[in-house]
Amino acid sequence: MGRAGAPPSIASRKGSRKRGRLRTTRIAAFVSLAVLLALAPAAAQRSAQEPTESRNPLGRDAAAVEAGDELFHERCAVCHGQQAEGAMASNLAVARSVSRGSEAGLFKLIRAGIPGTEMPPQPDLPEGRLWQLVSYLRSLAHPAEQPPVPGNVAAGQAVFQRAGCAGCHVVNGAGGFLGPALDSIGVRRDSDKIREDLLDPSAELAEGFGTVVVETAGGETLEGVLKNEDSFTLLVMTADGGIKTFQRKQLRSVHTPQRSQMPADYGQRLGPEEVQDLLAFLDRQRDPFVPVRRGFGNY
Numbered sequence: 001m002g003r004a005g006a007p008p009s010i011a012s013r014k015g016s017r018k019r020g021r022l023r024t025t026r027i028a029a030f031v032s033l034a035v036l037l038a039l040a041p042a043a044a045q046r047s048a049q050e051p052t053e054s055r056n057p058l059g060r061d062a063a064a065v066e067a068g069d070e071l072f073h074e075r076c077a078v079c080h081g082q083q084a085e086g087a088m089a090s091n092l093a094v095a096r097s098v099s100r101g102s103e104a105g106l107f108k109l110i111r112a113g114i115p116g117t118e119m120p121p122q123p124d125l126p127e128g129r130l131w132q133l134v135s136y137l138r139s140l141a142h143p144a145e146q147p148p149v150p151g152n153v154a155a156g157q158a159v160f161q162r163a164g165c166a167g168c169h170v171v172n173g174a175g176g177f178l179g180p181a182l183d184s185i186g187v188r189r190d191s192d193k194i195r196e197d198l199l200d201p202s203a204e205l206a207e208g209f210g211t212v213v214v215e216t217a218g219g220e221t222l223e224g225v226l227k228n229e230d231s232f233t234l235l236v237m238t239a240d241g242g243i244k245t246f247q248r249k250q251l252r253s254v255h256t257p258q259r260s261q262m263p264a265d266y267g268q269r270l271g272p273e274e275v276q277d278l279l280a281f282l283d284r285q286r287d288p289f290v291p292v293r294r295g296f297g298n299y
Contacts, residue, residue, distance in 0.1 A: 056103040058131045060139070062147035068136025071129060079118065084140050089118065092137055099141035106134050143190040151280025159278045163270065168262070171285060176241055178225060179262060180206045186286035194282050198275065199267045201260035212236055213255040214246055225261055 058064035072084065079089035092098050097109055107130055113121035122130065139146040160166060168179040175181075185194060196203055212226035214236065227243065228235040234246045234254065239261070248254070263269075270278070 054102075054104050056107075056131050056134050056138070058128075058135050060147050061135065064132045064135040065139050065147055067129075068132035068134070068139075071133055072136055075122070076133075084137065093140045095141070098137050103134055103138065106137065107131065110134070140190070143187060143193075146190055146283075149191045149276075149280045149283035151276040151278075153277070153280050153284055155274075156277035156279070156281025159270065159274050160281055163266065163278075165278075178237060178239060178241060180209055182282060182285055184285060186283045191279060191283055195275075195279055198278065201262035201264055202258065205258065205260055209260070211257055211259055211261055213257065215252045215254075216246075217250055217252055219252070223261075226256065 072080075073082070076084070079087060080092050081087040084092040086092075097106055101109075110130055110133055111122055111125070113119045125133075160171070165182075166175045168176045170177065170181040171183060173183070189197070193204075208227070210226050211223065212234065213221065213223045214234065215221050222236065222238070222244070224236040224238045224244070226234065227237050232248055234248065234251075236244050236246065238244060267275070
């Protein structure tokens, strides 16, 4: 038996440390359990927002895009505009989440909404309907992901040649340079825009292909496409694909009418079936990396 006030024995100190470790372990276990219970509802909510597919199982399906269009106008157009180009909310045709984000990320964004904003969640929509919305929005931001335009592609190619389009536009590495190259037009423009370009070419002029009319000091008038200009000179591409250089001081006038060099009467020259076949042919030009040799001649 030890004396009063004597230090505890080694065995006593070891037992005390062991009991302290047990208490610390129990406290840590209780804290971990409490944290798990607190996080469980949030984890369950995140799990409910996750799609079962990492990629859109509907892809470019035409029926899915059409159904997504109807659903968009039913739930989203009041804020995002009839063409998703922005109204009270953002322009979805160029929004990063639509144009650059993943399909699964867009799915989750639509389902969960954006807390603290006017963008509400859509918990009542089943996965299939949400994927239809994804298909529609991606078709707006990525024309190449739109469903193929109906029509006879081979017949459309024949119309392209017969109507003289190849004289001004490059397709598959061959053609003229008076108009924009159409090798990847199906990637850059959606089908509605291509139709407008065909039937009303002056509605939206392609950059670098504006018309210019010059009159020389001798009274000669020449019209073409303005390819370049500075304070002293103008470079004009003529209908035959040639380039003419003019000194400004040698010109009587320079006029730039807001119209295209492309004929505006294809709607009268071509029948409805020919127009549809031509659109189908142009829509299939979806290769973004076409090995066309670029140079001064088609600058």
